[in-house]
Amino acid sequence: MEPIRLLVLGDPADTHIRTLLDLPAPFQVEVGIDEALIRAAAPKADVVLSAVFSGDPFKSAWPLAGRVKWVHTLSAGVEHMLTPEFAASPVPLTNARGVYKRSLAEFALLGILYFAKDIPRMRRNQAAGRWEQFEVTEAHSGVAGIVGYGEIGRASAALARALGMKILANRRRAALSAESDGIADGVFPPERLKEMLAQCDYVIVAAPGTPDTRGMLGPAELRAMKPGSVIINVGRGTVIQEAALIDVLRDGHLRGAALDVFEREPLPPGHPFYSMDNVLVSPHCADRTSDWLHQSVALFLRNLDRFRNGEPLENIVDKKAAY
Numbered sequence: 001m002e003p004i005r006l007l008v009l010g011d012p013a014d015t016h017i018r019t020l021l022d023l024p025a026p027f028q029v030e031v032g033i034d035e036a037l038i039r040a041a042a043p044k045a046d047v048v049l050s051a052v053f054s055g056d057p058f059k060s061a062w063p064l065a066g067r068v069k070w071v072h073t074l075s076a077g078v079e080h081m082l083t084p085e086f087a088a089s090p091v092p093l094t095n096a097r098g099v100y101k102r103s104l105a106e107f108a109l110l111g112i113l114y115f116a117k118d119i120p121r122m123r124r125n126q127a128a129g130r131w132e133q134f135e136v137t138e139a140h141s142g143v144a145g146i147v148g149y150g151e152i153g154r155a156s157a158a159l160a161r162a163l164g165m166k167i168l169a170n171r172r173r174a175a176l177s178a179e180s181d182g183i184a185d186g187v188f189p190p191e192r193l194k195e196m197l198a199q200c201d202y203v204i205v206a207a208p209g210t211p212d213t214r215g216m217l218g219p220a221e222l223r224a225m226k227p228g229s230v231i232i233n234v235g236r237g238t239v240i241q242e243a244a245l246i247d248v249l250r251d252g253h254l255r256g257a258a259l260d261v262f263e264r265e266p267l268p269p270g271h272p273f274y275s276m277d278n279v280l281v282s283p284h285c286a287d288r289t290s291d292w293l294h295q296s297v298a299l300f301l302r303n304l305d306r307f308r309n310g311e312p313l314e315n316i317v318d319k320k321a322a323y
Contacts, residue, residue, distance in 0.1 A: 001026045004308060007041045007065075009033050009058055010051030016293040017051055026308070033057040039064060047072070047307065049300060055080035062086050070307055074296040076100055076152075077236060078317050079209045086319070093317040094303055096296040098151040100287035104234040104260070105155035107286035108204045111232035111258030112139050112160065115202075120256075120277055140164030145200030147217070148207030148235050149187065150323070156204045156234065157183045168196050172212070194224035202230045209236030210322035219244040228255045234286060237262040246272050249279065260286040 005028045010017045012031040023029055030041040033052065042048070042064035050058045050073040058071075058081055072094045073081055081093065114120075116137040125132050144160040146153040149171040157167045161183050169184040170193050188196040193216075197203060203225060207213045217231075218241040225231070231254060233240055242263050248254045256278040265284055273279045289295075303313050317323060 003028045004046050005041075005044050006030070006047045006049065006304075007038075007045035007061065008049045008051055009038075009061060010049070014051070014293075016297045019297065020049075023304075027304075035060060043067070046070070047304070050074065050081060051297075053080070055083075058086075059083055070094070070313065072300050072303060074293065074300065077209055078319075079236075079322055082319060082322055092313060093319055094313050094315040095317050096299055097315045097317075097323075099296050099299055100292060101151045101155040103287040103289055103292070104152050104206070105159050107258070107260055107282065108156040108206075108232050108234050109159045109163075111204075111230065111280065112142075112144065112163070112165075112202050114258060114280055115230045115256045116142070124277075142166075142201035143168060143199055145196050145203045146170065146184075147193070147203060147205045147239070148213070149184070150206065150208070152234060153204065153206035154181070154183060156206060160202070160204070165202075168200060170196050194221060197221060197225045200226055200229055202232065205231065205233040205235045205239055207235045207239050208323035209238050212321075214238045215241050217241065217245075219247070222248045223253065225254060227253055230254065230256045230258070232258045234260050237265065242273075246276075249276060254278075256280070258282070260284055 003026050008017060008020055008029060008031040010031060010033065012021065017031060020029055021031060030037060038057065038061045042061040043066055045065050045068050048061060048065055048068050048071045053075050062083060062085065068091055070092055074096055076096045078093060078095050116139045118134065118136055121134060140163045143166045144157065146157050146167065146169045149169040153169065157169065161167050167184045168186045168188065170188045172190055205217065216239055222244050245257060249257060258280040260282040261284055267273060267281065273281050306313055
């Protein structure tokens, strides 16, 4: 069998990358991100694996990768990969869709319970040595809305459903969810987003970062949310217009926000979110379990077997839709 040349854009010292160095024949593996290695290896590569969460190494490799047949990224988001030239090419792109869904769904559940049980108030009282009883909310009586009903959105909905919550979902291709999946009680197309938001006590944002989703939750949409509701973002920071979110949090239209992603990362010093009592800030680490990257590599290796055997690849990205 002809060798299959794999270019891994990553640090060979990383533990999740080292396993790839031992791939048996017919694989020939080159690992690194320095320009000299990329210039030497990219023209010979059959497969390119992007194992970094910046698109810069891939942007250097792609113009040189004239014989590449498949590109994979260890991330779920692909916006950092999609140069106009790559997006227009017939070379398939696959991603880590589904690998991180459980951890992100657990963060979404945390966001619900954090505000339902008023954990900020408990922490303030504990710090002050104050014994103050107060009323809390039972989450099961609420409605959870999912913006972006993909892998992460459905996993989040399943956990909320386990609490007994009513589930409403918003997705671009609502017809795909026309038949009940046993989780969602209703599915709304994009043009009915505000209608859905008005009914929800908690809104879980799990939409990918694409040109279509950029800024989709702006002043009008956030004001359309039910007064006193909570927004939770486990998708992409660019989906929510942060200036508008700060306004509705400061004036009390929304009760709170639990955010794992932001328009600009790292969140810069002095950003209002750091000092707002009704905001829970997670530094984009809700899915960083001890083995998160090993899980992503395992998915790639399963796809690599499929590639070697001429079988259809899993997790193919629609490069025009950017997810």
